[in-house]
Amino acid sequence: RKEVEQDPGPFNVPEGATVAFNCTYSNSASQSFFWYRQDCRKEPKLLMSVYSSGNEDGRFTAQLNRASQYISLLIRDSKLSDSATYLCVVIYGGSQGNLIFGKGTKLSVKP
Amino acid sequence: GAGVSQSPSNKVTEKGKDVELRCDPISGHTALYWYRQSLGQGLEFLIYFQGNSAPDKSGLPSDRFSAERTGGSVSTLTIQRTQQEDSAVYLCASSLVAGAYNEQFFGPGTRLTVL
Numbered sequence: 001r002k003e004v005e006q007d008p009g010p011f012n013v014p015e016g017a018t019v020a021f022n023c024t025y026s027n028s029a030s031q032s033f034f035w036y037r038q039d040c041r042k043e044p045k046l047l048m049s050v051y052s053s054g055n056e057d058g059r060f061t062a063q064l065n066r067a068s069q070y071i072s073l074l075i076r077d078s079k080l081s082d083s084a085t086y087l088c089v090v091i092y093g094g095s096q097g098n099l100i101f102g103k104g105t106k107l108s109v110k111p
Numbered sequence: 112g113a114g115v116s117q118s119p120s121n122k123v124t125e126k127g128k129d130v131e132l133r134c135d136p137i138s139g140h141t142a143l144y145w146y147r148q149s150l151g152q153g154l155e156f157l158i159y160f161q162g163n164s165a166p167d168k169s170g171l172p173s174d175r176f177s178a179e180r181t182g183g184s185v186s187t188l189t190i191q192r193t194q195q196e197d198s199a200v201y202l203c204a205s206s207l208v209a210g211a212y213n214e215q216f217f218g219p220g221t222r223l224t225v226l
Binding site: 031032042043044045046087091093095096097098099100101102103104 | 146153155170204209219
């Protein structure tokens with residue numbers, strides 16, 4: 001079983017749509033959780049951290065369910081510029097920050 | 112300010128040759144991480160440094176891979192006797208200090224192709 005699993009997509013949505021990505025992780029000792037964004041042939045960039053209480057940043061909402069070992073990302077009012085691959089990332093407790101990545105979910109927003 | 116830089120941006124080599132990949136972290140960042148991204152494999156952790164020490168080398172795939180960091184700054188990842196399966200994008204990231212809550216900033220990567 002992969003440590004971090006994501007639906008690879010692609011998700012093809014029209015502008016203005018709401019889209020949700022899910023991610024599950026296998027290590028119950030995981031400590032920190034993130035969503036990264038990666039544009040084609042570019043480096044990953046931190047989109048947002050994910051907290052148990054849930055957190056929102058503009059059109060983006062992230063949720064963490066520790067009991068189910070499940071992380072989600074919701075994007076509202078999709079823009080063309082949201083087209084990218086979204087990477088679910090965890091850090092194990094006791095580690096010094098080495099990121100464990102899912103393989104990513106590809107999003108394509110169409111006009 | 113300047114971000115993480117990596118060189119070369121692209122490297123094509125023949126099977127069996129050695130290669131060196133360089134990473135310049137953000138100035139003042141004491142932690143440095145190496146990852147690689149292969150087709151179909153996603154991003155995988157290789158090794159990290161806190162200062163010049165490498166407490167966790169668990170991700171290095173074989174003893175052909177090694178890395179060093181000098182002066183708490185530049186790091187070099189060396190792959191000896193390259194194999195075709197080493198072809199990937201090698202990414203470097205740095206953060207203020209090592210830890211679970213410090214954002215890592217990635218460089219643009221070195222795309223390695225082994226023929």
